[in-house]
Amino acid sequence: MALERRGASIDIVSVDKQYGIGPNAVIALDHIDLRIESGEFLCLLGPSGCGKSTLLRILANLDHQTGGEIGVDAAGWDVENAMVFQDSGLFPWMDVETNVRFGLDTRGVPREEARKRVDEALTLVGLTRFRKHYPHQLSGGMRQRGAIARAFVTNPGMLLMDEPFAALDAQNRTILQAELVRMWEQTGKTVIYVTHSIEEALLLGTRIVVMTAQPGRIKTIINVPFTHPRDVVTLQAEPEFGKLKLDIWRVLEDEVNRARAEMAL
Numbered sequence: 484m485a486l487e488r489r490g491a492s493i494d495i496v497s498v499d500k501q502y503g504i505g506p507n508a509v510i511a512l513d514h515i516d517l518r519i520e521s522g523e524f525l526c527l528l529g530p531s532g533c534g535k536s537t538l539l540r541i542l543a544n545l546d547h548q549t550g551g552e553i554g555v556d557a558a559g560w561d562v563e564n565a566m567v568f569q570d571s572g573l574f575p576w577m578d579v580e581t582n583v584r585f586g587l588d589t590r591g592v593p594r595e596e597a598r599k600r601v602d603e604a605l606t607l608v609g610l611t612r613f614r615k616h617y618p619h620q621l622s623g624g625m626r627q628r629g630a631i632a633r634a635f636v637t638n639p640g641m642l643l644m645d646e647p648f649a650a651l652d653a654q655n656r657t658i659l660q661a662e663l664v665r666m667w668e669q670t671g672k673t674v675i676y677v678t679h680s681i682e683e684a685l686l687l688g689t690r691i692v693v694m695t696a697q698p699g700r701i702k703t704i705i706n707v708p709f710t711h712p713r714d715v716v717t718l719q720a721e722p723e724f725g726k727l728k729l730d731i732w733r734v735l736e737d738e739v740n741r742a743r744a745e746m747a748l
C-alpha cells in the first residue's frame with residue numbers, strides 16, 4: 484500500500500490540562516477550542532511555557548487532557564508515532580532504515596509492505612542513499628529528515644511537530660522548511676507545527692494560532708494570505724509580510740513579557 488493522501492480533521496473542544504493537584508497545580512491549558520481542517524498547516528505560536536508541547540502531546544496520545552474532548556475525524560488512525568521533536572530521537576544503535584521501519588515492525592506490518600513503505604518514506608525525505616548510515620554519521624538536518632521519514636512511514640492523518648528545526652543552523656533550517664512544505668503538499672497531511680518564531684509561522688502556516696502565556700489559552704488566530712510554496716527572500720520583501728509580522732509581534736509581546744515576569748518570580 485502506498486502512502487495514502489489524507490489528512491485528519493481535528494475538533495478540540497474546551498480542552499483543559501492541569502498538572503498536579505492542590506497548591507502546586509499548574510494549569511497548562513485552559514479551555515482550548517479549535518477546529519483544524521484536513522490538510523491544514525497550522526502553526527502554534529506562543530511564549531515558552533504556554534502549553535504548546537502539552538497540546539501536541541495530548542493530540543499524539545502521549546498524555547491526556549484533564550477536561551474537554553478531542554475528536555479526530557476517522558477513528559483508529561494511527562497518530563502515536565506522528566510526532567517529530569527538536570531532537571530527532573533516532574535510536575543510535577539502529578541504521579536509518581531500521582529506525583524508519585521500527586514503528587511498522589512493532590505494529591506487525593508484513594515484511595513486504597513494510598519494505599515498500601520504508602522505501603517510499605526515505606524517497607520522500609531524500610535519504611535513500613543514506614539508509615545504511617547510523618545517526619552519528621549524519622548531519623543534524625539529515626537526522627531530522629530521518630525523524631520525518633519515521634513519522635510519515637506509519638501514514639498518520641496528522642503530523643505533530645514540536646520545534647523540529649529549532650536546533651539546526653539557518654541554512655539547513657531554510658532547506659528543510661522548503662522540503663517540509665513540499666512533503667505536506669505531496670501527502671495532504673494535516674500538520675500542526677509548534678514554533679516560537681513569527682517568521683517561521685508566516686513562512687509555513689496556512690493559519691497561525693497565537694497562545695497566551697501560562698495558563699495557555701488561544702489569544703488570536705491569523706489566516707496567512709500567502710500561497711505555497713513561499714520563498715523566504717521574496718516573502719520578506721512583501722509589505723504584507725512585514726505588516727503581519729508586526730501585528731503578530733504586538734499580540735505576542737505582552738504574552739512574552741508576562742511569561743518572563745512569571746519566571747522572574
Ligand SMILES: Nc1ncnc2c1ncn2[C@@H]1O[C@H](COP(=O)(O)OP(=O)(O)O)[C@@H](O)[C@H]1O
Nearest residue numbers: 502509511530531532533534535536537538697
Ligand atoms: N510533566 C509536567 N509536570 C508538571 N508541569 C508541567 C509538565 N509538563 C509541562 N508542565 C508545565 O506546563 C506548562 C506548559 O508547558 P509546555 O507545554 O512544555 O509549554 P511550551 O511547550 O509552550 O513551552 C509549563 O508551565 C510547564 O512548566
Ligand SMILES: [Mg+2]
Nearest residue numbers: 535536537645
Ligand atoms: Mg515546548
